[in-house]
Structure formats: structure tokens, C-alpha cells
Amino acid sequence: MTAPVSLLVFKLDLLRLGVSLAAVERVEHACEVTPLPGAPTAVLGVVNLHGHVAVVIDLRLRLGLPPRPISPADAFVVLALPQQLFVLPVSEAEGVTAVDSGDFVPGEALIQGVAQVRGLVKTPDGLLLIDDPQQFLDVHDMKALASALDARRAGQ
Numbered sequence: 001m002t003a004p005v006s007l008l009v010f011k012l013d014l015l016r017l018g019v020s021l022a023a024v025e026r027v028e029h030a031c032e033v034t035p036l037p038g039a040p041t042a043v044l045g046v047v048n049l050h051g052h053v054a055v056v057i058d059l060r061l062r063l064g065l066p067p068r069p070i071s072p073a074d075a076f077v078v079l080a081l082p083q084q085l086f087v088l089p090v091s092e093a094e095g096v097t098a099v100d101s102g103d104f105v106p107g108e109a110l111i112q113g114v115a116q117v118r119g120l121v122k123t124p125d126g127l128l129l130i131d132d133p134q135q136f137l138d139v140h141d142m143k144a145l146a147s148a149l150d151a152r153r154a155g156q
Helices: 059-063 139-155
Strands: 004-012 015-020 024-029 043-049 052-057 075-081 084-090 092-100 117-123 126-131
Touching: 004 059, 004 075, 004 084, 015 092, 043 084, 043 139, 052 139, 059 084, 075 092, 092 117
Parallel strands: 015 126, 052 084
Antiparallel strands: 004 015, 004 092, 024 075, 043 052, 075 084, 117 126
16 A cells, blocks of 8 residues: 545536645635736636735646636635646635545556646545646746746736
8 A cells, every 4th residue: 555645626517636735725715817918828817815926727728628717606726836826716625635646547547648637546436636736837838927927027
């Protein structure tokens, strides 16, 4: 048996996903998102979280789900990653669960070229897609995001 991994489980409509709890800073109520001109397509915009600019990522786009406007009933999963504070708009944050990392089916084994998906694991509540927050944006997108954020700061 391999070490258990703690995951925050959330939903995008009916799709259940998880992200490493180590990357999660907190869960907030959804709020209005400010567009960020020049940002990559996967970026919906930015929000101000207690004086910190957080980049809002469109997981629906990344996962091929139909777009949907952010609703006041949605939640924001706030991720503190080394390069940036990110926000994921989700339909619902279910809670925390621990899964055995040895039970993961790697994303590459499911669909070739899907680096952003760490894998899939079966839980008592059904299948859970494990997302890799380090892969939200590729190197080119991160450069475009940095330029857009710099332009925003310069314009303030």
C-alpha cells in the first residue's frame, strides 16, 4: 500500500474532480471576475482576494465542458502555487478525502497527451478525476499571463 493523498473534491456540474489538498489555500464564495486583456484563453480574469490578485482559470475549457457563466451559488477553490495564486470556479466543493496514490490510473494511460490530468481514482462515491494544478497553463501561457498582469499593474 502506498501513502494516502489528501484531495479537495469538487464538482463541475456532474463531473467530480480532486486537487491535492497541499495546493489548496481555501474555498471562497464566488464573486465578480475582472477581465484581463491579453491573458491566455484559459484565464477568465482576475479577482482581488484580501489584497492579493488571483488568476481565475476556466477548468471547463481545459476539460472540454460547455462554457457557463459564474453563478453566485458557485464556489471558488483558491490554490496557492509557487508561481501564482489561482482560483477555480466550481459548482460545489464537496470536501476532503484521502485516496491511496497507488490506486491512481495515470492520465497518460487514459488519454495520451493529457498532462494536466494527473489521473483517475475510484472512490466509494464514484470515479474521481485528479487534476494537476501545476499544469493549468503551459510555458507560453504563463509568459502571456505574466505580460498581461504586468500591463494591468502598469495601467493602475
